[in-house]
Amino acid sequence: MKRAPIIAKIATACSILCTGNTALSAENANNAGLPEVVSYYEHVRPIFQGKCHGCHQPARSKGEYVMTDVAQLIAGGESDMPVVVAHEPTESYLLDMVTVQPGDDRPEMPEKDEPLTPYELKLVTAWIDQGAIDDTPENARQRFSKDNPPQYAVAPVITSLDFSPDGALLAVAGFHEVLLHHADGSGLVARLIGLSERIESARFSPDGKRLAVAGGLPGRMGEIQIWDVGKQSLILSKPVGYDTAYGARWSPDGKYVSYGLPDNTVRAIDAETGEQSLFMGGHNDWVLDTAWSVKGDHLVSVGRDMSAKLTRVETERLIDNITSITPGALKGGLNAIDRHPLRCRTIF
Ligand code: HEC
Numbered sequence: 001m002k003r004a005p006i007i008a009k010i011a012t013a014c015s016i017l018c019t020g021n022t023a024l025s026a027e028n029a030n031n032a033g034l035p036e037v038v039s040y041y042e043h044v045r046p047i048f049q050g051k052c053h054g055c056h057q058p059a060r061s062k063g064e065y066v067m068t069d070v071a072q073l074i075a076g077g078e079s080d081m082p083v084v085v086a087h088e089p090t091e092s093y094l095l096d097m098v099t100v101q102p103g104d105d106r107p108e109m110p111e112k113d114e115p116l117t118p119y120e121l122k123l124v125t126a127w128i129d130q131g132a133i134d135d136t137p138e139n140a141r142q143r144f145s146k147d148n149p150p151q152y153a154v155a156p157v158i159t160s161l162d163f164s165p166d167g168a169l170l171a172v173a174g175f176h177e178v179l180l181h182h183a184d185g186s187g188l189v190a191r192l193i194g195l196s197e198r199i200e201s202a203r204f205s206p207d208g209k210r211l212a213v214a215g216g217l218p219g220r221m222g223e224i225q226i227w228d229v230g231k232q233s234l235i236l237s238k239p240v241g242y243d244t245a246y247g248a249r250w251s252p253d254g255k256y257v258s259y260g261l262p263d264n265t266v267r268a269i270d271a272e273t274g275e276q277s278l279f280m281g282g283h284n285d286w287v288l289d290t291a292w293s294v295k296g297d298h299l300v301s302v303g304r305d306m307s308a309k310l311t312r313v314e315t316e317r318l319i320d321n322i323t324s325i326t327p328g329a330l331k332g333g334l335n336a337i338d339r340h341p342l343r344c345r346t347i348f
Contacts, residue, residue: 174199175197
């Protein structure tokens with residue numbers, strides 16, 4: 001991989017020296033670093049996953065446009081015209097949406113997010129140019145939505161449970177969904193089906209109006225979902241990293257949601273905008289759960305490195321380990337943590 005730019009430079013220099021054809025050399029430079037065959041699954045999907053799927057998926061399809069399935073990505077949404085025309089990048093409306101148009105100072109999409117980088121644009125353009133082929137492996141297709149809910153042959157492993165603060169509802173993590181039950185056992189209220197197949201944690205907000213879900217597609221993406229419990233609708237789907245997210249918790253004021261990732265980091269996002277508000281990289285292994293102090297000014301995180309760490313929220317700085325220092329006292333990692341709802345000792 002590292003050699004590619006050098007080879008490209010040699011090729012460019014050679015074409016100038018050998019043919020004097022500067023147009024050709026410009027084209028070579030333009031495609032420098034691009035794979036010869038651009039794969040949807042390997043190259044294009046991660047771009048859309050990171051920057052588009054949050055607003056263009058079955059549970060949240062802005063402009064009635066779903067991009068998590070290639071046939072729908074090509075077909076388009078409310079505009080009723082094909083968004084991608086195979087072999088015809090210039091006819092493909094999608095590319096107009098992600099490039100700056102005359103009179104504008106930024107591309108229209110992704111709304112409220114960083115535009116695609118020049119390299120990402122080249123990849124998407126080349127994928128369309130090469131025929132917009134869908135090479136998604138069968139087992140990685142997004143199959144489930146409200147209209148096509150998961151079916152259970154046997155009861156799934158339940159990774160997380162939470163009561164709503166008023167005790168009326170129980171959220172149960174399932175496969176690809178969180179099931180909301182009446183807590184008195186009288187039946188199911190709703191199935192909240194999102195992109196993540198593995199749900200690791202579901203938590204009601206302090207006022208019970210929203211539900212934060214941490215999960216992902218193992219080895220492919222992490223995701224934090226925020227649902228409106230009353231409307232049973234997905235308010236936010238934030239892609240976070242490239243592996244499952246764990247341990248979602250609300251700050252006491254309901255503004256932020258913290259979580260842990262297998263990249264050894266503890267993070268928090270603004271629950272309205274999805275913007276990252278905290279990042280602490282001091283763990284040595286996967287971070288599996290988080291807990292806020294009563295006042296919301298400190299965060300404790302635990303993980304597979306057998307430590308519980310205290311972070312000051314305002315500075316995003318690790319203060320110290322709060323785990324026992326007795327060597328070998330803890331084996332097998334720390335999976336979960338919770339704090340007393342009211343008691344506030346020293347820093348807690
Ligand atoms: C924060 C939400 C948000 C994100 C992220 C986002 N979009 Fe959109 N998108 C919208 C909304 C809202 C509309 C409908 C209104 C409009 O056209 O502006 C839309 C419409 C579109 C349409 C028009 C579909 C049709 O048939 O009319 C395309 C194409 C599109 N988006 C592409 C993208 C791409 C590509 C990305 C990622 C690079 C992206 N969007 C990211 C919110 C978003």
